[in-house]
Amino acid sequence: xxxxxxxxxxxxxxxxxxxxxxxxxxxxxxxxxxxxxxxxxxxxxxxxxxxxxxxxxxxxxxxxxxxxxxxxxxxxxxxxxxxxxxxxxxxxxxxxxxxxxxxxxxxxxxxxxxxxxxxxxxxxxxxxxxxxxxxxxxxxxxxxxxxxxxxxxxxxxxxxxxxxxxxxxxxxxxxxxxxxxxxxxxxxxxxxxxxxxxxxxxxxxxxxxxxxxxxxxxxxxxxxxxxxxxxxxxxxxxxxxxxxxxxxxxxxxxxx
Amino acid sequence: xxxxxxxxxxxxxxxxxxxxxxxxxxxxxxxxxxxxxxxxxxxxxxxxxxxxxxxxxxxxxxxxxxxxxxxxxxxxxxxxxxxxxxxxxxxxxxxxxxxxxxxxxxxxxxxxxxxxxxxxxxxxxxxxxxxxxxxxxxxxxxxxxxxxxxxxxxxxxxxxxxxxxxxxxxxxxxxxxxxxxxxxxxxxxxxxxxxxxxxxxxxxxxxxxxxxxxxxxxxxxxxxxxxxxxxxxxxxxxxxxxxxxxxxxxxxxxxxxxxxxxxxxxxxxxxxxxxxxxxxxxxxxxxxxxxxxxxxxxxxxxxxxxxxxxxxxxxxxxxxxxxxxxxxxxxxxxxxxxxxxxxxxxxxxxxxxxxxxxxxxxxxxxxxxxxxxxxxxxxxxxxxxxxxxxxx
Numbered sequence: 001x002x003x004x005x006x007x008x009x010x011x012x013x014x015x016x017x018x019x020x021x022x023x024x025x026x027x028x029x030x031x032x033x034x035x036x037x038x039x040x041x042x043x044x045x046x047x048x049x050x051x052x053x054x055x056x057x058x059x060x061x062x063x064x065x066x067x068x069x070x071x072x073x074x075x076x077x078x079x080x081x082x083x084x085x086x087x088x089x090x091x092x093x094x095x096x097x098x099x100x101x102x103x104x105x106x107x108x109x110x111x112x113x114x115x116x117x118x119x120x121x122x123x124x125x126x127x128x129x130x131x132x133x134x135x136x137x138x139x140x141x142x143x144x145x146x147x148x149x150x151x152x153x154x155x156x157x158x159x160x161x162x163x164x165x166x167x168x169x170x171x172x173x174x175x176x177x178x179x180x181x182x183x184x185x186x187x188x189x190x191x192x193x194x195x196x197x198x199x200x201x202x203x204x205x206x207x208x209x210x211x212x213x214x215x216x217x218x219x220x221x222x223x224x225x226x227x228x229x230x231x232x233x234x235x236x237x238x239x240x241x242x243x244x245x246x247x248x249x250x251x252x253x254x255x256x
Numbered sequence: 257x258x259x260x261x262x263x264x265x266x267x268x269x270x271x272x273x274x275x276x277x278x279x280x281x282x283x284x285x286x287x288x289x290x291x292x293x294x295x296x297x298x299x300x301x302x303x304x305x306x307x308x309x310x311x312x313x314x315x316x317x318x319x320x321x322x323x324x325x326x327x328x329x330x331x332x333x334x335x336x337x338x339x340x341x342x343x344x345x346x347x348x349x350x351x352x353x354x355x356x357x358x359x360x361x362x363x364x365x366x367x368x369x370x371x372x373x374x375x376x377x378x379x380x381x382x383x384x385x386x387x388x389x390x391x392x393x394x395x396x397x398x399x400x401x402x403x404x405x406x407x408x409x410x411x412x413x414x415x416x417x418x419x420x421x422x423x424x425x426x427x428x429x430x431x432x433x434x435x436x437x438x439x440x441x442x443x444x445x446x447x448x449x450x451x452x453x454x455x456x457x458x459x460x461x462x463x464x465x466x467x468x469x470x471x472x473x474x475x476x477x478x479x480x481x482x483x484x485x486x487x488x489x490x491x492x493x494x495x496x497x498x499x500x501x502x503x504x505x506x507x508x509x510x511x512x513x514x515x516x517x518x519x520x521x522x523x524x525x526x527x528x529x530x531x532x533x534x535x536x537x538x539x540x541x542x543x544x545x546x547x548x549x550x551x552x553x554x555x556x557x558x559x560x561x562x563x564x565x566x567x568x569x570x571x572x573x574x575x576x577x578x579x580x581x582x583x584x585x586x587x588x589x590x591x592x593x594x595x596x597x598x599x600x601x602x603x604x605x606x607x608x609x610x611x612x613x614x615x616x617x618x619x620x621x622x623x624x625x626x627x628x629x630x631x632x633x634x635x636x637x638x639x640x641x642x643x644x645x646x647x648x
Contacts, residue, residue: 058458058459058460077475078471
């Protein structure tokens with residue numbers, strides 16, 4: 001049996017020490033429920049390993065970049081928590097973030113996974129425009145007021161994005177690890193959600209909980225052509241696997 | 257797999273009396289087991305999947321080392337044409353696949369014992385390297401492995417030995433090496449972190465070897481897993497035997513430490529416990545060999561049948577492996593007794609490691625009794641049978 005209350009926060013990273021430090025510091029500052037941090041380093045050479053050792057974080061250091069799904073799976077394999085949370089290294093969490101996400105996740109037996117809203121995402125997890133133009137500290141201040149548990153703001157969906165995705169261990173046990181065929185990444189989160197829904201779990205967007213997502217998207221900016229190709233290939237991979245277009249799940253869904 | 261169980265488990269282990277609290281009860285049960293008065297061993301076909309090679313078998317043909325050398329030389333010449341002179345990953349992987357392929361053809365389904373296989377493959381390697389004008393040692397130990405093998409090293413404060421242990425493992429054709437450091441306050445981390453091709457796992461807190469191995473096992477991708485400790489440098493040639501025997505068909509390859517042990521009357525409680533467990537599971541042939549000792553190898557099948565979490569309690573994992581009908585064997589040996597460093601906590605009567613291992617064996621026996629009943633592999637003889645035995 002795993003630890004009943006603990007959440008394992010799994011952060012894959014690659015040469016993003018600056019971002020990682022901010023991410024870790026925000027977790028330590030704004031998390032008021034039990035958690036452990038597992039950093040999965042995809043072969044960084046910027047001192048990430050040494051930082052993790054110094055900060056006494058659980059570290060899995062891979063010899064080279066094996067992509068997002070593999071890194072997540074390595075972290076999941078050693079995680080001890082009852083909740084498993086995948087978090088991008090370019091996120092900064094906010095006051096009450098985890099306790100609010102937990103409230104939603106544990107509000108019903110059949111809820112399998114939850115995710116927050118953010119300033120940088122696609123579909124329903126992007127919060128309404130008009131709040132843009134703030135720096136990250138500004139967003140945290142925004143979240144301090146925004147983050148109030150409100151069930152009416154929970155929204156049932158068929159797809160959650162992997163920048164901050166929390167699911168129950170029971171989901172992991174039934175659904176298994178992420179599909180590494182989607183390496184180096186994209187649509188592995190859609191795939192996971194699809195599989196969870198197939199197993200009868202419900203997914204919620206917690207529109208009462210905001211975390212900041214810088215969205216560095218280095219690959220997207222440095223190699224836009226390759227990025228586009230990857231997206232297209234993995235979308236096809238998803239469609240071949242499930243006979244459904246993942247884009248249809250990005251649209252609005254019914255409320256819970 | 258969850259690590260939290262391990263954490264709970266570790267805590268339990270730290271104050272092991274917690275596990276031992278069941279002692280009275282278990283000893284009460286255990287007593288009936290320990291002295292199976294009037295009982296005789298059930299005679300049945302014991303599972304001996306892996307033949308002790310080289311004994312009582314028909315004499316093998318003489319090793320044709322020169323043919324091996326010639327075949328190696330030919331493959332080396334091909335590799336020179338294909339990959340050029342530079343020794344890189346390409347030529348090394350060429351060597352490995354050429355060796356494995358040649359070995360399979362050469363033995364034609366009749367696997368020789370490890371020592372002979374190693375002699376043949378060494379000749380092949382010499383020929384290969386000679387054609388490429390290289391020193392054969394760059395190819396490490398010539399092990400004709402067909403499947404992907406992973407290694408897991410666990411270590412807590414082993415800065416003096418961890419590098420040497422990895423050096424030895426790097427001489428084997430492994431697909432991955434996972435180092436699980438836990439609770440290190442010395443320079444173990446920096447001794448590992450600079451190395452290429454190592455998966456380094458670092459836990460700030462001390463986990464113990466069993467938890468560390470279980471964590472490593474949760475991460476491996478290989479078809480077989482070799483477990484070693486970071487404090488003990490075992491030569492790669494000796495470790496290779498365990499992987500070779502796994503491919504011979506064993507799911508659990510234990511280290512046969514029998515030859516390093518004193519006679520029964522001078523053995524410690526742990527050694528006797530291990531022997532007793534094997535006897536209780538109708539495998540006296542395994543003697544005192546145990547999953548608590550390294551090196552050992554598990555097949556993927558063993559890992560899946562037993563479950564990575566069960567590795568937290570190695571004797572229990574061993575008991576389950578035997579009861580589930582896996583091929584458990586102890587066909588090769590590495591001297592870990594004289595290489596084992598004595599340190600506080602693992603020596604002397606009543607030391608904490610001893611209590612932990614005894615507790616683990618009680619858990620293993622408990623599991624065996626749960627599955628097989630209190631008589632385990634023994635049965636009570638009738639008075640007449642008993643009389644026969646007594647009267648010879």
